[in-house]
Amino acid sequence: AQKVTQAQTEISVVEKEDVTLDCVYETRDTTYYLFWYKQPPSGELVFLIRRNSFDEQNEISGRYSWNFQKSTSSFNFTITASQVVDSAVYFCALSLLNGGQFYFGTGTSLTVIP
Amino acid sequence: GAVVSQHPSRVICKSGTSVKIECRSLDFQATTMFWYRQFPKQSLMLMATSNEGSKATYEQGVEKDKFLINHASLTLSTLTVTSAHPEDSSFYICSALQWGADNSPLHFGNGTRLTVT
Numbered sequence: 001a002q003k004v005t006q007a008q009t010e011i012s013v014v015e016k017e018d019v020t021l022d023c024v025y026e027t028r029d030t031t032y033y034l035f036w037y038k039q040p041p042s043g044e045l046v047f048l049i050r051r052n053s054f055d056e057q058n059e060i061s062g063r064y065s066w067n068f069q070k071s072t073s074s075f076n077f078t079i080t081a082s083q084v085v086d087s088a089v090y091f092c093a094l095s096l097l098n099g100g101q102f103y104f105g106t107g108t109s110l111t112v113i114p
Numbered sequence: 115g116a117v118v119s120q121h122p123s124r125v126i127c128k129s130g131t132s133v134k135i136e137c138r139s140l141d142f143q144a145t146t147m148f149w150y151r152q153f154p155k156q157s158l159m160l161m162a163t164s165n166e167g168s169k170a171t172y173e174q175g176v177e178k179d180k181f182l183i184n185h186a187s188l189t190l191s192t193l194t195v196t197s198a199h200p201e202d203s204s205f206y207i208c209s210a211l212q213w214g215a216d217n218s219p220l221h222f223g224n225g226t227r228l229t230v231t
């Protein structure tokens with residue numbers, strides 16, 4: 001069975017601080033995809049990144065960076081120099097290659113205080 | 115990029131009535147669509163998988179007679195909440211599946227906020 005755990009329910013940081021959102025996943029499949037999505041207060045889901053299980057290279061996109069470590073089954077997300085607009089709920093998700101079904105974590109609500 | 119349109123974005127209905135939510139893939143054909151439900155401050159809960167031309171597959175605990183799903187074409191899936199009750203009030207999100215390079219294979223609608231009075 002697949003499972004995604006986001007242990008941090010809510011995080012508050014002051015603007016310009018760095019913040020890391022944790023994601024731990026469980027699967028017995030060797031081929032899978034990991035994702036991060038952002039859900040602002042308006043409700044729509046915004047795709048941030050997709051990673052496949054064979055690519056452990058870390059990725060940086062502007063102020064966002066992702067650390068994928070298969071050894072610890074983690075796919076953590078760091079926002080550098082946070083901004084108020086980063087305030088949202090962030091979901092980590094896992095998908096297997098064949099089904100398309102996504103397994104979402106419970107989400108981390110991030111509040112950036114000006 | 116692939117776009118999914120979900121309509122309506124908000125609906126208020128009276129208890130006992132039925133509500134239909136539409137999910138359309140605008141620029142691609144979607145054999146598979148998913149319907150999620152999200153309670154306040156909670157995660158997305160998969161309700162059912164909708165496959166074009168066949169019956170939907172419901173997750174455990176989801177009443178298929180209450181949440182009717184129809185996927186009659188490759189661009190349209192509908193979710194009908196029948197005989198709605200206040201406990202059905204929630205945020206419903208659809209998504210359409212399309213695998214491609216370096217993007218999200220799940221293309222989400224903007225959600226429908228249902229309030230049953």
